[in-house]
Amino acid sequence: MDILTSIISLGFFAQVLRLMTPFYLGASAANFSERGGVINIAVEGFMNLSAFSFAVISILTGNIAVGFISAVIINLMFSLLFGYFTVKLKINQIVTGVGFNLLIAGLTKFLLVYIFSSSSNTDRFEGLPDFTLLGSIPFFGVFLSDYLTVFCFILIFLSGYILFRTRFGLRLRSAGENPQAGETLGIKIRSYRLYGILICGFLSSLGGIWLASNQNSYSDGMVAGRGYIALAAMIIGKWKPVNIFFACLMFSAFEALEISLQISGTDLPSQLIQMLPYLITILVLIGFIGKTKPPAADGIPY
Amino acid sequence: MNRKSLINLISVSLSVIVTLLIIFILLLILNKDPFLIFSKIFSEVFADGYGIGQTLFKATPLIFVSCGLAVCFHASIFNIGAEGQLNAGAFVTALVALKLDFLPFPLLITVSLICGFIISGIFGLIPAYIKIKKDVSEVITTIMMNFIILALVNFFLLDFFAVKSTMRTEKISANFMFLKMEDVIPFFQGSSLNISFLLALLLAFLMYMFIYKTGFGYKLRSVGFNEIASRYLGIRTNAVIMISFFIGAGITSLAGMNYIFGYKGFYEFGFSNNIGFTAIAVTLLARNNPIGIIFSSLLFAVLDYGGLSVNQLVPKELMLVVQGIIILSLLAVDKLVNNYFRGKIVS
Numbered sequence: 001m002d003i004l005t006s007i008i009s010l011g012f013f014a015q016v017l018r019l020m021t022p023f024y025l026g027a028s029a030a031n032f033s034e035r036g037g038v039i040n041i042a043v044e045g046f047m048n049l050s051a052f053s054f055a056v057i058s059i060l061t062g063n064i065a066v067g068f069i070s071a072v073i074i075n076l077m078f079s080l081l082f083g084y085f086t087v088k089l090k091i092n093q094i095v096t097g098v099g100f101n102l103l104i105a106g107l108t109k110f111l112l113v114y115i116f117s118s119s120s121n122t123d124r125f126e127g128l129p130d131f132t133l134l135g136s137i138p139f140f141g142v143f144l145s146d147y148l149t150v151f152c153f154i155l156i157f158l159s160g161y162i163l164f165r166t167r168f169g170l171r172l173r174s175a176g177e178n179p180q181a182g183e184t185l186g187i188k189i190r191s192y193r194l195y196g197i198l199i200c201g202f203l204s205s206l207g208g209i210w211l212a213s214n215q216n217s218y219s220d221g222m223v224a225g226r227g228y229i230a231l232a233a234m235i236i237g238k239w240k241p242v243n244i245f246f247a248c249l250m251f252s253a254f255e256a257l258e259i260s261l262q263i264s265g266t267d268l269p270s271q272l273i274q275m276l277p278y279l280i281t282i283l284v285l286i287g288f289i290g291k292t293k294p295p296a297a298d299g300i301p302y
Numbered sequence: 303m304n305r306k307s308l309i310n311l312i313s314v315s316l317s318v319i320v321t322l323l324i325i326f327i328l329l330l331i332l333n334k335d336p337f338l339i340f341s342k343i344f345s346e347v348f349a350d351g352y353g354i355g356q357t358l359f360k361a362t363p364l365i366f367v368s369c370g371l372a373v374c375f376h377a378s379i380f381n382i383g384a385e386g387q388l389n390a391g392a393f394v395t396a397l398v399a400l401k402l403d404f405l406p407f408p409l410l411i412t413v414s415l416i417c418g419f420i421i422s423g424i425f426g427l428i429p430a431y432i433k434i435k436k437d438v439s440e441v442i443t444t445i446m447m448n449f450i451i452l453a454l455v456n457f458f459l460l461d462f463f464a465v466k467s468t469m470r471t472e473k474i475s476a477n478f479m480f481l482k483m484e485d486v487i488p489f490f491q492g493s494s495l496n497i498s499f500l501l502a503l504l505l506a507f508l509m510y511m512f513i514y515k516t517g518f519g520y521k522l523r524s525v526g527f528n529e530i531a532s533r534y535l536g537i538r539t540n541a542v543i544m545i546s547f548f549i550g551a552g553i554t555s556l557a558g559m560n561y562i563f564g565y566k567g568f569y570e571f572g573f574s575n576n577i578g579f580t581a582i583a584v585t586l587l588a589r590n591n592p593i594g595i596i597f598s599s600l601l602f603a604v605l606d607y608g609g610l611s612v613n614q615l616v617p618k619e620l621m622l623v624v625q626g627i628i629i630l631s632l633l634a635v636d637k638l639v640n641n642y643f644r645g646k647i648v649s
Binding site: 039 | 432439441445616638
């Protein structure tokens with residue numbers, strides 16, 4: 001009964017919305033890349049990279065603004081490299097993504113030991129401050145106390161607007177649906193694919209920054225598959241910003257549930273609770289959605 | 303040697319050189335002496351029978367897992383779930399070996415390995431099914447399966463089978479342990495090298511024959527090369543994908559053999575130490591060719607053991623960076639080399 005009451009509380013919903021942030025940032029990131037026709041399974045790695053660089057640079061400089069900006073810039077540089085591999089050299093996007101994930105995982109582990117002489121985590125630091133402007137609003141304030149969470153709500157409409165209502169979005173989608181047709185209309189397909197990848201790098205860096213900021217430190221493996229769950233949310237959400245948002249809400253609800261169950265100390269084994277989001281993903285993919293239809297030229301080098 | 307393998311050889315060696323250069327520069331930036339570190343790696347590894355034996359021992363599971371992945375990759379199935387699959391298989395292998403200890407030696411080994419193979423294979427069938435029925439890329443699903451399988455193994459191990467306050471099963475009887483190489487060849491004195499290594503070499507050879515010289519191997523490569531064309535040829539592509547996923551995932555379970563029968567005598571959670579991911583790099587470097595896998599596994603084993611030996615000078619995690627850079631430089635160099643040679647033909 002205790003669990004039930006804790007679930008229906010306001011705090012639980014606030015928790016769900018908060019935990020939705022990295023999922024939605026990662027899923028939107030991947031969506032921009034895939035709408036442009038590039039499968040980017042390195043979202044996991046990119047989130048890891050920015051969480052790491054944000055934490056480390058913030059600690060070393062003592063200034064989170066510097067950490068924030070450097071984390072975004074480092075991610076954009078890696079995204080450019082990813083773009084060089086997938087768009088310029090036309091290498092298999094999935095293999096490239098796996099390579100980036102392995103490289104970034106290795107790099108962060110190595111530098112973590114090198115800089116902090118610890119194989120598990122960095123020192124603690126002060127994360128992003130709370131967003132106070134809307135936080136004072138009664139009732140809704142609880143949901144809006146985090147800059148990046150608020151940004152997510154804006155992003156739902158912003159990404160929908162950009163993708164479906166602007167010239168840029170139309171051209172980006174043409175790069176993902178039918179690049180040959182786009183090219184004959186004079187669209188620089190490769191540039192648009194690169195733009196998609198760069199937006200992906202930017203949004204995934206925000207996801208990583210949120211994780212490190214939320215935990216006030218970086219620890220090895222802290223992304224813990226959130227990048228992959230974000231990709232799953234994007235697939236379940238069928239590449240549409242609003243649907244993706246609800247898919248992310250589902251995953252964050254399970255994560256919040258997992259946390260409340262652990263706090264309330266149930267008899268359920270923790271391993272089984274931890275695997276819930278992944279199990280749900282597989283089940284959803286097996287049964288509850290129809291055939292998913294990615295952008296037609298998704299994953300095909302051009 | 304034909305032209306294609308010459309180009310392959312050029313790009314593989316070039317990418318290894320590029321990787322070494324990048325690592326060299328990285329070490330210089332970090333103010334470490336690259337010459338000292340590289341020379342220490344090679345002197346430790348090739349100093350004595352122990353170093354060589356340990357290196358071959360570390361190469362053994364890589365060869366097994368990579369051979370499994372090669373089957374998948376040839377069918378254009380990008381199986382990233384080896385880490386989970388091999389753990390499930392190895393866990394079951396150890397359990398069966400513990401429960402059926404009344405069987406004679408060869409039978410027990412065979413039965414337990416087959417059980418492990420089937421379990422790993424079944425876990426490979428789930429992503430295959432989703433890929434065929436729902437058109438969802440196996441990349442996502444195999445990654446999800448990794449998390450699920452590892453959680454399940456952890457749960458069953460800790461709640462039912464583990465020795466108290468450890469992460470491992472009971473030890474199997476010493477009668478069932480494999481022969482250690484040091485008992486036959488004193489040169490390997492002290493190392494954990496056992497006959498699993500020879501079995502790994504045998505498997506690599508068999509997989510080479512299977513992939514390149516059998517009818518099914520032909521269908522497999524055909525589906526991997528062009529699925530639609532294969533369908534018009536009358537190949538039942540979905541069946542080929544299911545079977546190759548089953549075989550590929552199943553083979554990864556053999557990685558447990560080296561640890562369970564050859565080394566410790568029990569299954570321990572975390573024994574795999576991300577072999578499932580390292581094997582992806584190994585397989586790509588070998589061009590999915592099982593014979594090449596032997597050599598790239600040896601290279602990675604040298605890095606692994608060498609990394610341990612220079613841990614005082616530079617964190618051993620450096621070798622993870624090397625693995626990542628090797629994959630990426632291989633991809634880029636290969637493309638550039640191929641473009642270069644194609645340019646030659648045209649002009």
